[in-house]
Amino acid sequence: MAEHFRDDSTAAIAVRIDAEHPAGMLIDPLQPQLRLTDLGATRGDGVFETMYAVEGLVRKFPAHISRLHRSAEILQIGIPPAESWSAAVELGISEFATRGEVPAHLSVKLVATRGVDGEPASEDPRFSGTYWILLTPVPESSLQRRGTPISVLLLDRGYTSDVHERAPWLVLGAKTLSYAVNMAALRYAEAHGAQDVIFHSSDGQLLEGPTSTVLLMTRTAEGTARLVTPLLESGILPGTTQGAIFAAAGRAGWELGYGPLQREDLFNAEHIWLASSVRLLAPVESVDGHSIAVSSELTAQLAAFLEDDLPVRHPESS
Amino acid sequence: MAEHFRDDSTAAIAVRIDAEHPAGMLIDPLQPQLRLTDLGATRGDGVFETMYAVEGLVRKFPAHISRLHRSAEILQIGIPPAESWSAAVELGISEFATRGEVPAHLSVKLVATRGVDGEPASEDPRFSGTYWILLTPVPESSLQRRGTPISVLLLDRGYTSDVHERAPWLVLGAKTLSYAVNMAALRYAEAHGAQDVIFHSSDGQLLEGPTSTVLLMTRTAEGTARLVTPLLESGILPGTTQGAIFAAAGRAGWELGYGPLQREDLFNAEHIWLASSVRLLAPVESVDGHSIAVSSELTAQLAAFLEDDLPVRHPESS
Numbered sequence: 001m002a003e004h005f006r007d008d009s010t011a012a013i014a015v016r017i018d019a020e021h022p023a024g025m026l027i028d029p030l031q032p033q034l035r036l037t038d039l040g041a042t043r044g045d046g047v048f049e050t051m052y053a054v055e056g057l058v059r060k061f062p063a064h065i066s067r068l069h070r071s072a073e074i075l076q077i078g079i080p081p082a083e084s085w086s087a088a089v090e091l092g093i094s095e096f097a098t099r100g101e102v103p104a105h106l107s108v109k110l111v112a113t114r115g116v117d118g119e120p121a122s123e124d125p126r127f128s129g130t131y132w133i134l135l136t137p138v139p140e141s142s143l144q145r146r147g148t149p150i151s152v153l154l155l156d157r158g159y160t161s162d163v164h165e166r167a168p169w170l171v172l173g174a175k176t177l178s179y180a181v182n183m184a185a186l187r188y189a190e191a192h193g194a195q196d197v198i199f200h201s202s203d204g205q206l207l208e209g210p211t212s213t214v215l216l217m218t219r220t221a222e223g224t225a226r227l228v229t230p231l232l233e234s235g236i237l238p239g240t241t242q243g244a245i246f247a248a249a250g251r252a253g254w255e256l257g258y259g260p261l262q263r264e265d266l267f268n269a270e271h272i273w274l275a276s277s278v279r280l281l282a283p284v285e286s287v288d289g290h291s292i293a294v295s296s297e298l299t300a301q302l303a304a305f306l307e308d309d310l311p312v313r314h315p316e317s318s
Numbered sequence: 319m320a321e322h323f324r325d326d327s328t329a330a331i332a333v334r335i336d337a338e339h340p341a342g343m344l345i346d347p348l349q350p351q352l353r354l355t356d357l358g359a360t361r362g363d364g365v366f367e368t369m370y371a372v373e374g375l376v377r378k379f380p381a382h383i384s385r386l387h388r389s390a391e392i393l394q395i396g397i398p399p400a401e402s403w404s405a406a407v408e409l410g411i412s413e414f415a416t417r418g419e420v421p422a423h424l425s426v427k428l429v430a431t432r433g434v435d436g437e438p439a440s441e442d443p444r445f446s447g448t449y450w451i452l453l454t455p456v457p458e459s460s461l462q463r464r465g466t467p468i469s470v471l472l473l474d475r476g477y478t479s480d481v482h483e484r485a486p487w488l489v490l491g492a493k494t495l496s497y498a499v500n501m502a503a504l505r506y507a508e509a510h511g512a513q514d515v516i517f518h519s520s521d522g523q524l525l526e527g528p529t530s531t532v533l534l535m536t537r538t539a540e541g542t543a544r545l546v547t548p549l550l551e552s553g554i555l556p557g558t559t560q561g562a563i564f565a566a567a568g569r570a571g572w573e574l575g576y577g578p579l580q581r582e583d584l585f586n587a588e589h590i591w592l593a594s595s596v597r598l599l600a601p602v603e604s605v606d607g608h609s610i611a612v613s614s615e616l617t618a619q620l621a622a623f624l625e626d627d628l629p630v631r632h633p634e635s636s
Contacts, residue, residue: 014354034352034359036332036452041352042429043497044362075498076505111360134354156485159476160520167474169503169515178496179361180393185487187394197487202478202520 011103013095015088017080017131019122024088026095029134038130040113044178046129047071047079052277053106053135056093059306060277061086063240067175068110074174077114078128085110085133092135105138107278113177138278147303149285149294150195152274154263155185157199157207161260164235172235182210196274196282198266206230206261212274212282213239216265217298224255225270231259241275241306248305271295273302280306329421331413333406335398335449337440342406344413347452356448358431362496364447365389365397370595371424371453374411377624378595379404381558385493386428392492395432396446403428403451410453423456425596431495456596465621467603467612468513470592472581473503475517475525479578482553490553500528514592514600516584524548524579530592530600531557534583535616542573543588549577559593559624566623589613591620598624 014029027033040046048071049064058064065082072079089108096102115121115129122128164172185197198214199207207230208214216228227249229242246256266272272284272292281302283294332347345351358364366389367382376382383400390397407426414420433439433447440446482490503515516532517525525548526532534546545567547560564574584590590602590610599620601612 012355029354032350032352033354034350034356036347036351036429036450037330038352038359039501041356041359041431042366042427042495043501044495045498045501048360075502109360111354113359132354155487156481158478158481158485158488163474163476163520167476169473169506170476170499171502174498176496176498177360177362178498180363180492180494180496181488183357183361183363184393184489188487202481 012134012136013092014135015092015133017084017088017127017133019124019127022080022084022087022127024084024091024133026091027132033132034130035116037116038113039115039117040111040130040177042117043114044176044180045075045077046111046113046177047075047077047175048112048177049110049175050277051108051110052138053093053108055104056097056102056106058089058108060240060244061089063243064110064277067238067240068112071174071176072112074168074171075114075176077112078125079112080126080131088133089135092133096135103137105143107136107138109134109136111177142279146280147283147296147299149283150274151193151286152196152198152209152284153189153192153194154266154288155188155197155199156202159201159235160203161201161205161207161234165233170235173237175237179210185210198274198287200263201234204263205234206259206263206265207234208236208239209274209276212276212279213237213242215242215245215273215275215302216261216269217271218257218265218269220255226255226257228257228261228265229259230261234260239275241277241280244308245275245302245305248308249302251308252305266292271298273299330452330454331410332453333410333451335402335406335445335451337442337445340398340402340405340445342402342409342451344409345450351450352448353434355434356431357433357435358429358448358495360435361432362494362498363393363395364429364431364495365393365395365493366430366495367428367493368595369426369428371411371426373422374415374420374424376407376426378558378562379407381561382428382595385556385558386430389492389494390430392486392489393432393494395430396443397430398444398449406451407453410451414453421455423461425454425456427452427454429495460597464598465601465614465617467601468592469511469604470514470516470527470602471507471510471512472584472606473506473515473517474520477519477553478521479519479523479525479552483551488553491555493555497528503528516592516605518581519552522581523552524577524581524583525552526554526557527592527594530594530597531555531560533560533563533591533593533620534579534587535589536575536583536587538573544573544575546575546579546583547577548579552578557593559595559598562626563593563620563623566626567620569626570623584610589616591617
């Protein structure tokens with residue numbers, strides 16, 4: 001994921017949201033924009049979402065906004081209403097049009113931090129923190145890599161699968177800016193010849209990737225194909241891409257399942273994918289060096305499910 | 319700890335370090351200084367230290383710099399040499415003198431992030447990231463609160479005490495910017511009538527506070543007083559304040575001990591303190607509602623140990 005800004009970062013557009021600009025204000029992403037005392041920068045104390053916009057239309061906007069608000073609620077961070085984020089995204093996309101052309105593929109990152117320590121940005125709690133959107137063209141190289149099979153390592157996330165129920169201070173289930181462990185796990189995988197990671201709990205339950213949701217294709221005892229994903233109750237993020245695929249697959253009559261899943265379920269699965277909003281579906285061809293079958297037909301089928309329910313209007317009107 | 323910037327943040331002085339300014343350059347902490355794509359802000363992907371300077375002299379500078387470098391090594395972040403940090407701190411302190419007076423009590427925060435995603439700040443790996451120092455007068459209210467007994471909650475950190483040995487990607491032992499869990503634990507304590515937290519591992523070993531090291535005073539079978547702190551091997555940070563106290567206490571003939579410590583050891587201890595660089599020693603008067611004896615004499619004695627080995631010169635010459 002680190003490559004997302006590499007090829008084309010000068011073309012990014014940024015929008016800030018504050019109490020005076022609840023519908024957003026364009027800011028320059030090449031200039032410094034954050035104070036050194038912003039708790040997002042000093043404590044990883046904030047939340048984010050990364051959305052995907054195709055031809056200027058954001059995919060799964062309601063699911064992302066809903067998860068952003070849930071993350072903010074878990075962290076007790078004030079957060080602008082959905083209309084603000086929607087209008088700000090719209091402003092960013094229009095600015096691309098004004099400058100020439102809206103890129104066909106945009107990564108749209110929404111960030112909310114607790115703001116500057118001890119200095120709320122506004123008395124209105126919905127605008128008390130620091131909020132921005134960064135719209136970045138998805139590099140051609142990332143688009144071309146889509147669907148390329150990847151090797152993953154299975155790594156211990158260190159937590160038991162039941163800890164988040166009794167330890168809300170671990171803020172599991174919130175997509176926070178405190179991603180140092182996720183980034184370190186990806187570096188560890190790269191250093192060991194793999195491209196990505198699937199975390200398991202210390203009691204052996206499958207969890208999620210550092211920036212993705214795990215999907216398995218299994219067979220029932222009767223031989224029926226079944227799409228399965230780990231249990232949310234284990235403290236993982238609800239995957240918006242997984243959610244969209246499951247909704248469409250369900251409508252298409254597929255059998256669906258939710259964990260608990262164990263490490264062995266990976267090796268018994270027919271196929272495995274990592275699902276995320278911009279990379280979409282990454283078929284897994286090996287886990288800890290064990291080969292897993294890949295099927296480009298099924299990968300294409302799951303990708304087609306994601307086209308099943310696309311927005312037809314700009315997010316502001318949804 | 320959140321109050322550190324509250325009373326007096328406009329008086330803060332900031333210094334940036336980069337390849338062109340390896341000895342530091344003054345920057346305005348009231349102006350935005352960080353890009354939206356800085357991985358410190360978007361991924362909590364950086365490391366920090368908070369030091370304490372009295373009358374312009376930084377305490378435990380070598381211990382802090384050594385821990386900062388160790389944290390950066392665990393995260394594989396390029397980091398300027400000790401001389402750079404030392405010169406930059408010196409520059410900040412001189413600037414206070416130039417503006418009028420060096421505050422008697424300064425909090426000196428050192429921060430190193432991985433820098434802007436995909437755009438190393440320098441080809442020199444020692445300056446590839448983003449680096450700054452923030453010097454903030456310690457508010458009078460914080461100084462007055464020192465030594466005031468506090469109530470703490472004992473909270474599960476979610477990890478087993480042996481996980482960091484087999485899971486280096488959890489970056490335990492590094493003081494990273496990904497502090498969302500630490501901050502959430504402190505909010506949880508405040509919401510439940512306590513002022514601080516002691517974490518234990520999921521297998522019941524005592525670990526550390528979100529921003530402090532735990533010290534216990536116990537008695538040996540023979541009745542000799544003994545100062546004890548949890549085991550570093552459990553994946554906690556090496557406490558610089560605890561280290562300084564132990565060194566001086568050892569010279570004074572005290573008996574010293576290192577864990578493993580269990581939850582019950584807290585309740586069997588004669589006294590408990592949380593040690594940190596700026597707050598110094600916070601005597602614990604209750605754990606999960608159970609009273610713990612406090613002794614202002616012993617708190618004063620431990621504080622005196624911290625005076626035992628003060629710097630007599632500016633950090634650049636140490």
